[in-house]
Amino acid sequence: MNIRFAGQILAIGASLSFAGTLDSLQTPWSEILAANVKGDRVDYAGVLKEKPKFEAYLKSIAAVDSNLVKAASKEERTAFYIDAYNAGVFDLILRNPTKGSLASATMPPDISGARFLVVAAETLAVGEIQRKKVFEGDPDPRLWALFTDGSMGAAPVLNTAVTSTNLESMAEERTKLWLADTARNKIDAKRTVLAQIPFDFYRFKPEFKAFPGGVAGFVKKYGPAAGNPEENRPTFAYDAAKNAVVATVAPKGKKKKK
Numbered sequence: 001m002n003i004r005f006a007g008q009i010l011a012i013g014a015s016l017s018f019a020g021t022l023d024s025l026q027t028p029w030s031e032i033l034a035a036n037v038k039g040d041r042v043d044y045a046g047v048l049k050e051k052p053k054f055e056a057y058l059k060s061i062a063a064v065d066s067n068l069v070k071a072a073s074k075e076e077r078t079a080f081y082i083d084a085y086n087a088g089v090f091d092l093i094l095r096n097p098t099k100g101s102l103a104s105a106t107m108p109p110d111i112s113g114a115r116f117l118v119v120a121a122e123t124l125a126v127g128e129i130q131r132k133k134v135f136e137g138d139p140d141p142r143l144w145a146l147f148t149d150g151s152m153g154a155a156p157v158l159n160t161a162v163t164s165t166n167l168e169s170m171a172e173e174r175t176k177l178w179l180a181d182t183a184r185n186k187i188d189a190k191r192t193v194l195a196q197i198p199f200d201f202y203r204f205k206p207e208f209k210a211f212p213g214g215v216a217g218f219v220k221k222y223g224p225a226a227g228n229p230e231e232n233r234p235t236f237a238y239d240a241a242k243n244a245v246v247a248t249v250a251p252k253g254k255k256k257k258k
Contacts, residue, residue, distance in 0.1 A: 021072070021076070022064065022068070022072050022076045022077065022079070022080040022164075023076055023079070023080075023163040023164055023165070025057075025060050025061060025064070025080070026079075026080075026083055026161035026162075026163055027161075028053055028054075028056065028057045028060075029057050029083055029087060029161045031053075032047060032050055032053060032054055032057070033157075033158060033159050033160055033161065034159055034160060035050070036050075037157050037158070037159040038245055039156075040152075040156035040157060040183075040243060041157075041243050041244060041245045041246075042090075042150075042157055042243055042244055042245065043245045044090075044093060044094060044244050044245075045245075047090060047094060048094060051094075054087075054090070054091075054094075057087065058087060058091065058117070061080070061083075061084050061087070061119055061120070062117070062118035062120075062121070063121075064080075064119075064120040064121070065120070065121070066120045066122065068120075069120045072164075073164055074137065074138060075164040075167050076163070076164035077137065078134055078138045078143070078167060079161075079162040079163050079164050079166075079167045080120075081119070081129055081130075081133040081134045082134060082143065082146050082147065082162045083161050083162055084117065084119045084133075085126065085129040085130050085134070085147060086147065086148050086157075086158070087117075088117045088126040088129060089126065089148055089149060089150050090150075091117070092126060092150070093150050093242070093244075117129070119133075130147060135205075135206065135207055139206050139207040139210055140171065140207060141198075141205075141207040141211055141218055142171040142172065142174075142175045142222070143171055143207075144175075144197075144198040144207075145170075145171060145174040145175040145177075145178045146158060146162055146167075146170060146171060146174060147198075148243070149197055150242060150243055151197070151238075151239060151240050151241060151242060151243060152183070152184070152239040152240075152241045152242075152243050153184070153195050153196055153197050153237075153238040153239040153240060153241075154195065154197045154198075154243075155174065155178045155184075155195075156174075156177075156178065156181065156243075157243055158170070158174075175222045176222050176223075178195075179194075179219060179222050179223040179224065180223070180224055184239070185223075187219065187224050187226070187227035187229070188224070188226050188227060189226055189227070189228055189232075190232065191232050191235075192219065192227060192228075192229045192232040192233070192234040192235070193234070193235050193236070193237055194215075194219070194234050194237075195236070195237070195238070195239075196236040196237060196238035197238065199215055199234060199236055200236045200238075202214070202215040213230075215229070215234060216229040216230050216233075216234065219234065
């Protein structure tokens with residue numbers, strides 16, 4: 001059966017009305033993040049231990065009435081789809097633990113289109129959620145700081161869900177923290193090296209094209225004060241390592257003391 005067709009069937013089954021607010025759906029997702037995000041890493045094994053809770057959350061966002069989404073404020077709608085995207089990335093990694101992060105995986109045709117989710121009774125590829133449901137309605141480049149692709153080359157993973165009430169403050173604060181993170185970016189008076197996601201191909205991304213001064217203006221406003229992206233044309237580097245907690249393994253040949 002065609003994947004998209006199967007998703008459409010699921011969408012029909014998920015169209016049962018949800019009577020609450022979009023923000024109220026995020027409590028279990030926030031709890032999962034708080035319990036399993038450690039610094040800028042994710043304990044995916046811990047998320048798997050909460051698989052019933054995680055799957056119930058995915059079903060809850062699938063069951064939302066599309067009319068409720070349309071009637072919600074722009075902030076609530078944006079937050080809802082950011083959470084859906086990030087949950088979709090988690091789901092991809094949990095289903096394909098050996099494939100790595102969203103961008104480094106090699107599942108055909110590409111990882112962003114390899115997994116379909118039902119969100120508000122609509123079948124969407126994970127990549128579609130970000131571009132079609134978030135940036136087309138809210139072309140704010142700061143929102144990139146709230147997305148994860150499951151790699152160390154993207155913004156650090158959030159330890160709480162995004163809601164309409166924290167969207168603005170998180171976008172502002174996390175953008176500054178992200179660009180100041182020397183593990184992901186090198187911004188000083190002599191060079192500007194940025195995390196490849198999302199800054200690669202920024203010229204083709206409306207959210208950066210519309211920002212005053214483009215990506216250089218964005219980095220000048222939100223990056224470290226010592227940086228000069230206008231004189232130092234930005235270059236890009238991508239760390240494809242999965243943002244997972246790595247278990248410590250005892251050296252071979254050494255036994256634990258009794």
